[in-house]
Amino acid sequence: MAQLNNEQLLIENSQLKTALGNLNQEFKILKLKLGMVQENREHLETQLSEIKAENEELKETVENLSERLTADTPILSPRSVDDSVSEQSCDMESTRSSKKIGQEENEFYTETGPDFDSRWYKNISISKTHPDYVVLKNNSRDMHQCLDDFLFSRIVDGVATVTVAPLPLGIILPPESEFTVHAGTVGATEIPGRRCVLHRYQTFGRGKVTENIILDERGKETANHVLCVFQE
Incomplete structure (x- = not known):
């Protein structure tokens, strides 16, 4: 009877070790995926920052062009030639x-x-x-x-x-x-x-x-x- 219990415990122990190994492997995969997600997030944040800066520059350019278009231009009256x-x-x-x-x-x-x-x-x-x-x-x-x-x-x-x-x-x-x-x-x-x-x-x-x-x-x-x- 004691021997049977020992064998069952050994089987359970082996199963637990296998399950633990699988969990460790899944943890490593999840950790790798999390790292990739973090890297993608940083890349997207960098892209967003660059796009915002470019948009601000474009807005400034548009404003400058609008000012030029609306600026007054001197009108010269015709003059006779000497x-x-x-x-x-x-x-x-x-x-x-x-x-x-x-x-x-x-x-x-x-x-x-x-x-x-x-x-x-x-x-x-x-x-x-x-x-x-x-x-x-x-x-x-x-x-x-x-x-x-x-x-x-x-x-x-x-x-x-x-x-x-x-x-x-x-x-x-x-x-x-x-x-x-x-x-x-x-x-x-x-x-x-x-x-x-x-x-x-x-x-x-x-x-x-x-x-x-x-x-x-x-x-x-x-x-x-x-x-x-x-x-x-």
Whole structure:
């Protein structure tokens, strides 16, 4: 009788050991699965964080673009062309043609910051300044450059005038040529008895002028219009 009980106990012991081994194996599998779940969770959290950051960046970009679209753009009234430059006048077709040629040229361009919202090509530089004139140069070797989009701001006795003034309309600079803006040039002063003095360069704010900028003598991007002062 005692021997029978011992055999039953041994069988139960063996069964319990087998069950324990199976439980240990299942525990290892569950632990492995739990580790995989944790790893997937961390990966998903990282992805979620990246998506949130990207969404915030996209929202900021959309807001900036909306501000640019709603920003006021200066409206310039038509101005007559001075006789001294009338021979160089161009129509809209030649302007579009010169811009098309410019697109084919290997030019340098930059995306500018908050005060330079547009992409401008770097062809025009200020080659010389003088109390009575400013010399602009077309640095391109094969592109004609129209000056219609370049502006002069005017300050008289420390007070800004009503609007910026365009250069004479229809001025086309052949490749590697220069154009001198005199103090008496139409659109440069319009103030008899005063002379134009180059004061400094200034940004165009959030305007939508494109394709043109003015560089300094070292070729550094400066602005798309020149701020001038007038004195007796």
